[in-house]
Amino acid sequence: MRIGFIGFGEAARAFVDTLGKGNGRSEGKHFTTYDVLFDTEGMDGITANIARSRNVHPLAHPADVADEADWVFSAVTAASSLDAAEAIAPHLRARQVFIDINSVSPGRKRTSADLIAASGATYVDMAVMAPVHPRGHRTPALLAGKGATALAAEFERLGFDFDVVGSEVGAATAIKMVRSLFVKGLEAITVEMLLAARLSGCYDRVVPSLAATYPGLNWETFADYEIERVSRHGVRRGAEMEEAAVTLRELGLSGDIAAAVAATQTRIGSLGFAPKGETEADVGALLAAMGLKLPG
Numbered sequence: 001m002r003i004g005f006i007g008f009g010e011a012a013r014a015f016v017d018t019l020g021k022g023n024g025r026s027e028g029k030h031f032t033t034y035d036v037l038f039d040t041e042g043m044d045g046i047t048a049n050i051a052r053s054r055n056v057h058p059l060a061h062p063a064d065v066a067d068e069a070d071w072v073f074s075a076v077t078a079a080s081s082l083d084a085a086e087a088i089a090p091h092l093r094a095r096q097v098f099i100d101i102n103s104v105s106p107g108r109k110r111t112s113a114d115l116i117a118a119s120g121a122t123y124v125d126m127a128v129m130a131p132v133h134p135r136g137h138r139t140p141a142l143l144a145g146k147g148a149t150a151l152a153a154e155f156e157r158l159g160f161d162f163d164v165v166g167s168e169v170g171a172a173t174a175i176k177m178v179r180s181l182f183v184k185g186l187e188a189i190t191v192e193m194l195l196a197a198r199l200s201g202c203y204d205r206v207v208p209s210l211a212a213t214y215p216g217l218n219w220e221t222f223a224d225y226e227i228e229r230v231s232r233h234g235v236r237r238g239a240e241m242e243e244a245a246v247t248l249r250e251l252g253l254s255g256d257i258a259a260a261v262a263a264t265q266t267r268i269g270s271l272g273f274a275p276k277g278e279t280e281a282d283v284g285a286l287l288a289a290m291g292l293k294l295p296g
Helices: 010-019 037-041 046-053 062-068 078-091 106-117 146-150 152-157 171-200 203-213 219-250 256-269 279-289
Strands: 002-006 030-034 056-058 071-074 097-100 122-128 141-144 162-166
Touching (some): 002 010, 002 078, 010 030, 030 062, 037 046, 046 056, 078 219, 106 122, 106 171, 122 171, 162 171, 171 203, 171 279
Parallel strands (some): 030 056, 097 122, 141 162
Antiparallel strands (some): 122 141
């Protein structure tokens, strides 16, 4: 089976790592990829060599991926998802499959689906519902679109862990976007609260009070986890929350809360801060990275 990737970042690499393993064998799969970084780094650059190290053939243009793949996964940044569909759509053919795993709004996926449909290829809306490591393509996912039902047996054969949630494109990503408002919002508000508690000098009062009120959150590990997620992945999560804001606006809601969460995630994620898993110390170090001083 020939599998191609548009974009060779974290998700594509994780999928390759597990799709390419079947009792230690590649099971006859042929992997290719195009990443926009090839245009600036060159075909002997870092990203292309990372692909080669995983037995994935780097190609110079999306059209080349279309020529060499039966299934094409689009795994780019949220802002680039439509560009990726536009670049490859003219080169796809009937019987090929385009799986859009990007974290974007239902409206964006429907626009991409229309582009792909014009080529005769099958479009699948996929929403990956958990971190891609260590399970790779076996990470729980939701599928939607007419092609999802038709291809369910093939996804199962390849070892995907999935549910088909509807025949309409956008049904899968809608679930992810709405759920993300809570998950990423909780991360952002927790970190912002911890920062405010330290700056205002009430940390020793607020955190034990919250731990007593919400014991199920297990504050001994919960706060560290929220700091880690926002610090390490805030830029990507911020982009996803911008798409969540678009999703809410498509529904007639304001999207203001999602936009605020996006701003917080992006601001903290942009710092390049590496937490050590010691909550109070990490909060102080994070404040210092933000250029803010503790009282006293």
